[in-house]
Amino acid sequence: MIITVTMNPSIDISYPLETLKLDTVNRVVNTSKTAGGKGLNVTRVVHELSGQVLATGLLGGHHGAFIQTQLDQEGIAHDFSAIAGETRNSIAILHDNGHQTEILEAGPNVSEIELAQFEEKFDLLLKQANLVTLSGSLAKGIPTTYYSHLIAKAYEQGVKVLLDTSGASLKASLESPTKPFLIKPNTEEIFDLVGQTLSLEDLPNFKAVLSSDLFAGVEWIVVSLGSKGAFVKHHNRFYQVTIPKIAVVNPVGSGDSTIAGLAYAIDQGKNDEEILQYAMVCGMLNAQEAKTGHINVENLPALKAQIVVKEV
Incomplete structure (x- = not known):
């Protein structure tokens, strides 16, 4: 089973606008509200891939109840720990031909x-996990070293950890004696x-940097390059991954969906090429959807066949 951890989940609210106007009223016709936070985006996509997944983390208040209800409606297994505080909102304004402005509560x-x-x-x-994903920011009151603490706990149980975070939390995890199995920095x-x-x-130089002491002990380093694909180090092998051009509808959550694809394929025992595909x-399929x-898994085989993984 894949366990996804979201320590600072949110209700993800998407506001599509043709033009974002400042200092005036912007009226939104089509609004979506989704059980979100990076880890829950991972959860949903693994579930849609028919992977065995369970979501955990911290939830509180009316927003937390909304998230649990939505997960129940989607048939997604979850086991969150309750907190007194109110789970946050995260707002993405999609405007002006592909621009994205985000308003993220702490x-x-x-x-x-x-x-x-x-x-x-x-x-x-x-005890029931094969693999754990740790995604996103840490809520207030949680030390920046906390992901390192969870990675060490998983390591003791022989469970691989895919880490998708940034800033001080990512740096602390790389400086810790126990390393994540995979990281996905941009x-x-x-x-x-x-x-x-x-x-x-x-x-x-790219290879030399990823081979430096900073990343020692990290089995997979997947560097996201946006529309150019990815550059990847797995053990001592390096891969350049190129992707086709697509029509982007909503890019929010594409990085999380990439982690979901990695988690699913690793859990299924796929080879390097298929893991990266x-x-x-x-990530691309998410960008093609409004939610x-x-x-849309029906579009997966045709698009996957266009992804080229080349060892360099």
Whole structure:
């Protein structure tokens, strides 16, 4: 089973506008409200791939109840730990021909007691897990080293961890003695980590950076390159992944869907090429849909066949 962890979930609200006008009223006709946060987007896509998945993390208040109800309606298994604070909203305004403006609430403040209660649940869930995904930001009150703590717990149980976070949390996990099995930084996040921009035009430097001590012990490094695909290190092998052009409807959640594809394919024992194809195709399929963290699996085979994975 794949366990997805969302420590700062949200109700993801999407507002599509032809033009975003400042200092005036913007009226939205088609609004979507989705049980969200990065980890729940991962959950939904794994579920749509027919993978065995269970969502956990922290939920509180009326917003938390809304999320649990929506997951129940979709038939998605979940076992969250309750907190006193209200789960947040995350607003994405899609406007002006492909532009995206996000308004993200910080989320509730989590107490030490609430974290301890979650950890008791997490320890029990690890006993039935093959793989864990840790996604997104940490709510207030949770230390930046907390993902490292969860990774160590999973490692003790022989459970692989796919980590999708950024900033101090990502850096702390890379500096920890126990490393995540996989990370999926984008180019901006790589720049924050190593202090330089990486380019496919300078493959020797790209390889050297991903082979540096900072990433030692991380089995998979999947660097997202947006429309250019991805550059990947698995053990001592490097892959360049190219993807076809698509018509983008809603890019929100595509990175999470990429993690879902990775988690599903790794859990299914796929080879490197198929793991990376599933990763990219799920990200693209999400971008073709209006709903955040959702794919149309009927379109998967044809699009997956157009993804090229080349060892370099």
